[in-house]
Amino acid sequence: MSLRNMFPSKLERLTMCINEIEKQDVETSAQPVATMIDDINAKCVDAELIHFSDGCAVYLDPEAMATALSVDRPSVVFRNLETFDLDVLVRSEILSAGGRASSLNRRNMVTPTVAECLEVIPPADQIRAGQPYRMIYAYAKEGLTRVCVVYAEWHLDLVTLIEDFIEGHEERFETSTASEAAQLAAFFEQLAEEIANDERFVRARGLRKKGLLVKAVWGERIPPDPQMRLTRLAQGEEVQDWNFVHLVRQANDIVDQRQMTQ
Structure with a gap:
């Protein structure tokens, strides 16, 4: 099932928002501050504001900031306008939720991958790269x-969407993993029966020879273990993919059981 289909209500709500009147962008929301800067003839200097929260600071909304400007009438106001990067946002939200940098592109139970998050982002937000999304004024x-x-x-809505998606990941992962495991078990059972019915496999002696035969004849049909686990067919043998070893043993068990009942 597509990840999009798992969240119809959220995506439908955001899709309707796209068709409504365009939401205020960051520059419109900050307009009271920009207007007051002009009114008091202050110099507005674009700057990368770093550590502006150090020391004694007060955080104001646009209307309150405009009021403070009208009273204080500073000669210089610093502004930082930041542009949007969807990949950076997704990675940041995953890491904030407890994900690891080494697992951003690998399926795991804790958090979704970057690709899984990007799949649920509405097209209208995927093309916002480079658009202003945050403005900071300080003096x-x-x-x-x-x-x-x-x-x-729109940025706040997008953050909420990503946070909700990440929050529901563990439940989706467990459901998806259980379904995949059931499908894989059914596939292995069918393929093991096919291998056990092959006379070449029946006549082969020892798990090593049976493994070589399975790899040569059926190897391309055996999916690798998604967790990249390794194990051995028998003591002293080289480690091989978990799924491959499991299948060879499963087919061998079928042959042994048949021979015991004959």
């Missing part, structure tokens, strides 16, 4: 830094 007076951080509404 200092009398030892107190005034900070105003404004996000685009």
Whole structure:
């Protein structure tokens, strides 16, 4: 089942939003601050604001920031306009939820992969790369830094969507894993029967020779273990893929059981 189909209500809600009046972008939301900067003839300097929360600072919404500007009338206001990168956002949310950097592209129980997250992102948000999504205004007076951080509404909705998707990952993973395991078990049972019915396999002596035969004849049909586990057909043998070893042993058990009942 496609991951999109697992979250119809969320995607339908966001799709309807696309067809509604365009939500306020970050520059529109921050307009009161920009207007007041012009009104008090302050110089607005674009800058990369780093560690603006150090020391004594107060965080204000756009209206409150505009009021503070009108009272303080600073000569310089610093602004930082950040553009959107979907891949960076997804990776950040996965890591914040407890994921590991080494597992961002590998299926695991803790968090979804980057690709799985990208699959549920609406097309309208996938093409927002480079669009402004966060604006920060800051200035200092009398030892107190005034900070105003404004996000685009579409960005906040997108973060919520990703967070909800990540939160539901463990349940989806367990359901998906159980389904895949059942399908794989049924496939192995059928393939093991086919191998056990082959006279070449029956006549082969020892698991090593049986393994060589299975690899040569049926090897391309055996899916590798998704967890990349390795084990041995017999003591002293080289380690091989878990699924391959399991299948050879399963077919061999069928042959042994038949010979015991004959």
